[in-house]
Amino acid sequence: MGSPNTDNESKKKESTEEASIDALKHLLFQPESDRLAMLENRLDDPMTRANEISRSLPEAVSLSVMEGDRLTRVIQPVIDDSLKESVRKNPKALADAIFPALGPGIRKAITATIMGMIQSLNQVLNHSFSIQGIKWRLEALRTGRQFAEVVMLNTLVYQVEQIFLVHGDTGIVLEHVVAEGAMIQDPDLVSGMLTAIQDFVRDSFSTDGESESDGDLDTLRIGSNRSVWVEKGEHAFLAAVIRGNPPMELRTFYREIIEDLHLKAGSALAAFDGNTQPFALFRETLNSGLRFKEREDSQQISPVVWLIVALMVAAAVALPAYWGYRVNQASQEWKGRLEKIRDQKGVLVVSVERDDGVYRLNGLKDPLVEDPLTVLASENRSDIRARWQPFYSLDPAFVFQRAQTLLNPPPGVTLSLDRNTLIAKGKADQAWIDTFDIRATAIPGIDAANGDTLVNTDRIALSTAVNTLTALKIYFENNSTELIPGQTQKLSRLIETIRDVNRLMVILNLSVQITIVGHTDSSGTEKYNMKLSRERAETIYAFVKSRSMSYGFINTLGVGTQVRLKEETREEDRQFNRAVSFRANVLSANQGTPLNRRALQDPHPKPDGS
Amino acid sequence: MTKKKICLLGAFAVGKTSLVQQYVNSIFSDKYHTTVGVKIEKTSVDVDGEAVDLIIWDLHGEDDFQHVRLSYLKGSAGLIFVADGTRHSTLATALNLRQIAESSMGSLPFMLLVNKADLADQWEIDDEVMEDLRGQGISVIPTSAKTGQSVEWAFEELARKMVGK
Numbered sequence A: 001m002g003s004p005n006t007d008n009e010s011k012k013k014e015s016t017e018e019a020s021i022d023a024l025k026h027l028l029f030q031p032e033s034d035r036l037a038m039l040e041n042r043l044d045d046p047m048t049r050a051n052e053i054s055r056s057l058p059e060a061v062s063l064s065v066m067e068g069d070r071l072t073r074v075i076q077p078v079i080d081d082s083l084k085e086s087v088r089k090n091p092k093a094l095a096d097a098i099f100p101a102l103g104p105g106i107r108k109a110i111t112a113t114i115m116g117m118i119q120s121l122n123q124v125l126n127h128s129f130s131i132q133g134i135k136w137r138l139e140a141l142r143t144g145r146q147f148a149e150v151v152m153l154n155t156l157v158y159q160v161e162q163i164f165l166v167h168g169d170t171g172i173v174l175e176h177v178v179a180e181g182a183m184i185q186d187p188d189l190v191s192g193m194l195t196a197i198q199d200f201v202r203d204s205f206s207t208d209g210e211s212e213s214d215g216d217l218d219t220l221r222i223g224s225n226r227s228v229w230v231e232k233g234e235h236a237f238l239a240a241v242i243r244g245n246p247p248m249e250l251r252t253f254y255r256e257i258i259e260d261l262h263l264k265a266g267s268a269l270a271a272f273d274g275n276t277q278p279f280a281l282f283r284e285t286l287n288s289g290l291r292f293k294e295r296e297d298s299q300q301i302s303p304v305v306w307l308i309v310a311l312m313v314a315a316a317v318a319l320p321a322y323w324g325y326r327v328n329q330a331s332q333e334w335k336g337r338l339e340k341i342r343d344q345k346g347v348l349v350v351s352v353e354r355d356d357g358v359y360r361l362n363g364l365k366d367p368l369v370e371d372p373l374t375v376l377a378s379e380n381r382s383d384i385r386a387r388w389q390p391f392y393s394l395d396p397a398f399v400f401q402r403a404q405t406l407l408n409p410p411p412g413v414t415l416s417l418d419r420n421t422l423i424a425k426g427k428a429d430q431a432w433i434d435t436f437d438i439r440a441t442a443i444p445g446i447d448a449a450n451g452d453t454l455v456n457t458d459r460i461a462l463s464t465a466v467n468t469l470t471a472l473k474i475y476f477e478n479n480s481t482e483l484i485p486g487q488t489q490k491l492s493r494l495i496e497t498i499r500d501v502n503r504l505m506v507i508l509n510l511s512v513q514i515t516i517v518g519h520t521d522s523s524g525t526e527k528y529n530m531k532l533s534r535e536r537a538e539t540i541y542a543f544v545k546s547r548s549m550s551y552g553f554i555n556t557l558g559v560g561t562q563v564r565l566k567e568e569t570r571e572e573d574r575q576f577n578r579a580v581s582f583r584a585n586v587l588s589a590n591q592g593t594p595l596n597r598r599a600l601q602d603p604h605p606k607p608d609g610s
Numbered sequence B: 001m002t003k004k005k006i007c008l009l010g011a012f013a014v015g016k017t018s019l020v021q022q023y024v025n026s027i028f029s030d031k032y033h034t035t036v037g038v039k040i041e042k043t044s045v046d047v048d049g050e051a052v053d054l055i056i057w058d059l060h061g062e063d064d065f066q067h068v069r070l071s072y073l074k075g076s077a078g079l080i081f082v083a084d085g086t087r088h089s090t091l092a093t094a095l096n097l098r099q100i101a102e103s104s105m106g107s108l109p110f111m112l113l114v115n116k117a118d119l120a121d122q123w124e125i126d127d128e129v130m131e132d133l134r135g136q137g138i139s140v141i142p143t144s145a146k147t148g149q150s151v152e153w154a155f156e157e158l159a160r161k162m163v164g165k
Ligand SMILES: Nc1nc2c(ncn2[C@@H]2O[C@H](COP(=O)(O)OP(=O)(O)OP(=O)(O)O)[C@@H](O)[C@H]2O)c(=O)[nH]1
Pocket: B010, B011, B012, B013, B014, B015, B016, B017, B018, B019, B029, B030, B031, B032, B033, B034, B035, B036, B059, B060, B061, B062, B115, B116, B117, B118, B119, B143, B144, B145, B146, B147
């Protein structure tokens, strides 16, 4: 392609050639190209394509379903979205569709709520006009709470005494828990009767129209103050014996327990054949349902304190004249200050007297309160003269702090207070355990001490020492009472351990009997070996005696070859029997006084203290 | 722990309660207090080295089959039918009850006790009838709640059947 001329010429020529090729193509491929155009049309025109796919869609879907759940997964988000969209646009359609399923559930929930409201309303009304009610009205005025709230607070006092988990068909108890102190009958008998009663109620009272669960018994009342709540599931029910007035939320909690049980053990329940073992798992859960609520008595003052107050008052003859209402004469400002002083725990103002612009307070204070007046700013204290007599406040915080100070527990011990019982947990030595036992109950406000789970570290040390000792072997030359060389360290361990044992048995008030046992190898005559073994034991005894202050609890024994430390299958084994070993016997010294109660318990204390 | 529920059924005053009391508490009384509804007792029995708790439902006597409370039978692992040897009709009642129980519960291990064996002179059910029933594969045991005759054995035999040993 050189000059422009030749270019033009060749183009002309090409175009004529093209025209003829097209004509040829047309002749040759006309039918195909028509088909192609049609195909193109089928592919391009959405209407046509849709028409065709719609014909094969059902087959395609069913093939895809047969092959697995891929289709489901792919389609699911689309369906989710379209459902949402559909509900958004036309909620009524969905409501209509699911109403039959939701209806009974909602009805039940509403009934429960209304029952709950009626119950609390009842209480409010019941208490409106009693003396108690008037008291509570005053309390409401004072605290700014609603009257109803005060009543609820004061009456919602309850305790769940027992919970039964019962297999529905057989009436057999799967698991049963009891609150401390509750009186119980054989749970199987109780649950059997409960089941029978339910059967009876269902047979006798459920009417045909009602769904099965509607005719069920859900509460039994016993006397005025006790009830049994029944929460029923498909295969099992939960029955809670409750004293007092439980809140309705508790029912929801039990409902959840029973649902959880069916979720986790539904098949075991359905196939239940009398084996209750698998249901022990639910014990913890049931225990968490043993709830209680105590009356809130923060205002209540212990009778002991009143007694002290009364004595104080009697003693201070001059005071009664100023008792109580004198305060009314004081200004509003003074009232505020006095309130602050009085509001402190561990502080009791007995009388107030105004004298020459000075307020004279007489009262009681717990030694743990530094100075009751420090709640006031210092300029507000200048006109107050206070005289405080010491008294022990029985407020739990004070009781606990007092226990902490007086008992001074070692780092491994934690104290806690459960009502009037002081509980110690952790590790402590015998000396501290003794202190705890003797002194805890002497602390005002503490009636009982519980250190049952305390781990006695001295006791552990003793068993460690005994183990060390019984593991120790001292070896001798052949046919001799001479030690083989290289055992100096063992000997000093021996002396140390014996000293430990001696020290610990005194602390623990136990007696320990240590026996040094001599052995020989199996060569030589029986008679000779007995003598040699005895002499070996005595050699060690003499050594101990020379190094240790006390040895009265040690004796010796020769056993010759009668007790083998090792079977002599090879020559080298013999050396192991030319030895002394040690035995230790822990005996209790005298019949346990409460003092060494724990020392006598359990010769092998577990380190976890359980 | 394995626990099994069993039920006692039979006509009025055949001695269901007495049998249970004899078995569980080893006591017998001549007084008749009819059972209303159901009375439940529990005892432990050793079946070839395995301890099984029996929860025994002592049902009220039933002469009118139309009103048998089948719901009480639910979940039973075994049944005891009781007849009174001194009243022939009670055997028919027992057999009828068995039929009803079987149609609603399927076949369960069971025993047929013919009670009051101590009253031999007033006996109305002869040995032939009992042999006949045995021939049909029914365990028929003459018992006496009064003397304790075969009572323990009958309960334990049922327990063995229920545990499948
Ligand atoms: N002689 C004798 N008397 C019996 C025996 N068993 C029961 N009785 C008496 O029969 C009467 C009825 O006994 P129950 O055990 O109460 O009978 P039941 O089958 O429980 O009766 P219901 O509960 O009313 O169905 C009582 O007076 C018993 O003392 C027995 O073996 N021998």
